[in-house]
Amino acid sequence: MKRFSLLLMLAAVLSFCQAQSESGGEGEGLEEEPVELFTTPTTKLGAAVSDFGYNLFRALASRETSSNIFLSPISVSAALSQLSLGASEGSQRQLFRALRYHTLQDPQLHSTLKTMLASVTATGKGLSTAARLYLARRLRPKQDFFKAVEQQYGVRPKALMGGAKDVKEVNDWVSQQTGRKVLQFLAKPFPRAAGVNAVSASYFKGKWVTRFGQSGALDNFQVEGDVPVRVPMMQQDNYPVKMGSDSDLSCVIAQIQMQDGVSMFIFLPDGVTANMTLLEESLTAEFVQDLAMTLLPAKVSLTLPVLRLSFSTDLLPLLGDLGLSEWMENPELDNISTQRSKLSSLDHKVVMETAPEGSQYPDVASTHGHLTYRVDRPFLYLIRDEASGALLFIGRVVNPKGLTI
Known part of the structure; x- marks a missing residue:
C-alpha cells in the first residue's frame, strides 16, 4: 500500500509539472527570475529565528544521535535577544551572527521581535512562552539595562537571592507564564558563578483544523534495532493534507493545517533505519518556505502518534557549535554590570500535547482518500507560524513510548 501511495503521489507531481511546462508559452527558454521569499521585516526576522533554530537543532541532534529531542527556537531567540x-557593540555583532540577525538590517529589530512574539502567542495559536534573564547576586547590575529589557520585551531581568529560593522563584514564574503547563523548570539552583542565567520555556497545544475520528487505540510504532512498541495513535480517513516526496532525502513530507495560521510539517523517512542526518542538515527557512508553496493537496488515510512530551536541557554547551566559542570566554556584557560576567546557563524546557480535536469534520463522502500516510516509525516534525514563517517547535521522535509530561 505504501509503494502504491507513493506512485500515485509521484504521478500527481509529474502531472502538475507537465501542466506547468505546457502552460509556459512565451516564457519558454528564458531564465527564471529568483523569487524573494521574505519581503517584510517580520518575515525576514521569522526566517532568521528559524535558521537559528535549525542550526541549534542540528547541534543538539549531533550530540544526541539516537534520542528524542525537542526545541522551541523562538523562546531561545527571545532570551538571547534580551541578553x-x-x-x-562587538559582542552584540557576534551574538547577532549566531542568531542570524546579521543580514536583517532592521534598526527596529527588538520591536519587530516583540511584535512577532505577541502575534505567535496570541489566543488561539496554542503557544505560550517564557524568556527571562536572572543575574547572580554578586553582580551589581546597571539599572539602564533592566529598563531597556523591560521596555522592549515586557519582562524585567531579576537578581537572584541564592539557593532554593531561586529555584522556587524561577519555577513559579515559568509556570505562571505558561498557564501552569511547564512545571518544575529548574531541578537545582543555578551555577554559583557570578554570571547571567538565561531561561526559556514553551508550551504548545495547537488544534487541528480537521479533527480525527479515532484516537487512543494502541498500535505498533517501529523502533530501530528493537521490537515495535505499542503507542496511542490518532487515525482518520479522507484527511486533507499537502504532500510530496523527496527522493534525495528519502522521505515523504506532509503539511497538516492547524487553527489560527499554524501548521505541522512531518518528515517521514522511507525506512525505520534511515539516517536522518541528511534530512536534518537540509532544513533551512528557505527550504521549508519552498515546501509550503509546492506541496500538493491530497486526501489521505492519516495515522499519527498521540504526542504528550516534556523535554529539558541546558543549551549553553551548544553555543560553541554556532560559532560562539570565543564569545563565551569573553562575552563583554558591559551594559549589564561593571563587573566581568559570562552567560552561566541557558536552560530550556518545552512541553507539547497533541489531541484529536478540530473545528471541522473530514469529508466522509470523498472518494479521493486512496493515499496512506502512516507515521509509525521514527520521524522529524516542525511547527511553523504561517504569517511570519517563524519556527515555533522542532522535534525528532525515535520512540514515542517514553514521552510523557
Whole structure:
C-alpha cells in the first residue's frame, strides 16, 4: 500500500509539472527570475529565528544521535535577544551572527521581535512562552539595562537571592507564564558563578483544523534495532493534507493545517533505519518556505502518534557549535554590570500535547482518500507560524513510548 501511495503521489507531481511546462508559452527558454521569499521585516526576522533554530537543532541532534529531542527556537531567540541588549557593540555583532540577525538590517529589530512574539502567542495559536534573564547576586547590575529589557520585551531581568529560593522563584514564574503547563523548570539552583542565567520555556497545544475520528487505540510504532512498541495513535480517513516526496532525502513530507495560521510539517523517512542526518542538515527557512508553496493537496488515510512530551536541557554547551566559542570566554556584557560576567546557563524546557480535536469534520463522502500516510516509525516534525514563517517547535521522535509530561 505504501509503494502504491507513493506512485500515485509521484504521478500527481509529474502531472502538475507537465501542466506547468505546457502552460509556459512565451516564457519558454528564458531564465527564471529568483523569487524573494521574505519581503517584510517580520518575515525576514521569522526566517532568521528559524535558521537559528535549525542550526541549534542540528547541534543538539549531533550530540544526541539516537534520542528524542525537542526545541522551541523562538523562546531561545527571545532570551538571547534580551541578553544582546547588555552586550558591547562587538559582542552584540557576534551574538547577532549566531542568531542570524546579521543580514536583517532592521534598526527596529527588538520591536519587530516583540511584535512577532505577541502575534505567535496570541489566543488561539496554542503557544505560550517564557524568556527571562536572572543575574547572580554578586553582580551589581546597571539599572539602564533592566529598563531597556523591560521596555522592549515586557519582562524585567531579576537578581537572584541564592539557593532554593531561586529555584522556587524561577519555577513559579515559568509556570505562571505558561498557564501552569511547564512545571518544575529548574531541578537545582543555578551555577554559583557570578554570571547571567538565561531561561526559556514553551508550551504548545495547537488544534487541528480537521479533527480525527479515532484516537487512543494502541498500535505498533517501529523502533530501530528493537521490537515495535505499542503507542496511542490518532487515525482518520479522507484527511486533507499537502504532500510530496523527496527522493534525495528519502522521505515523504506532509503539511497538516492547524487553527489560527499554524501548521505541522512531518518528515517521514522511507525506512525505520534511515539516517536522518541528511534530512536534518537540509532544513533551512528557505527550504521549508519552498515546501509550503509546492506541496500538493491530497486526501489521505492519516495515522499519527498521540504526542504528550516534556523535554529539558541546558543549551549553553551548544553555543560553541554556532560559532560562539570565543564569545563565551569573553562575552563583554558591559551594559549589564561593571563587573566581568559570562552567560552561566541557558536552560530550556518545552512541553507539547497533541489531541484529536478540530473545528471541522473530514469529508466522509470523498472518494479521493486512496493515499496512506502512516507515521509509525521514527520521524522529524516542525511547527511553523504561517504569517511570519517563524519556527515555533522542532522535534525528532525515535520512540514515542517514553514521552510523557
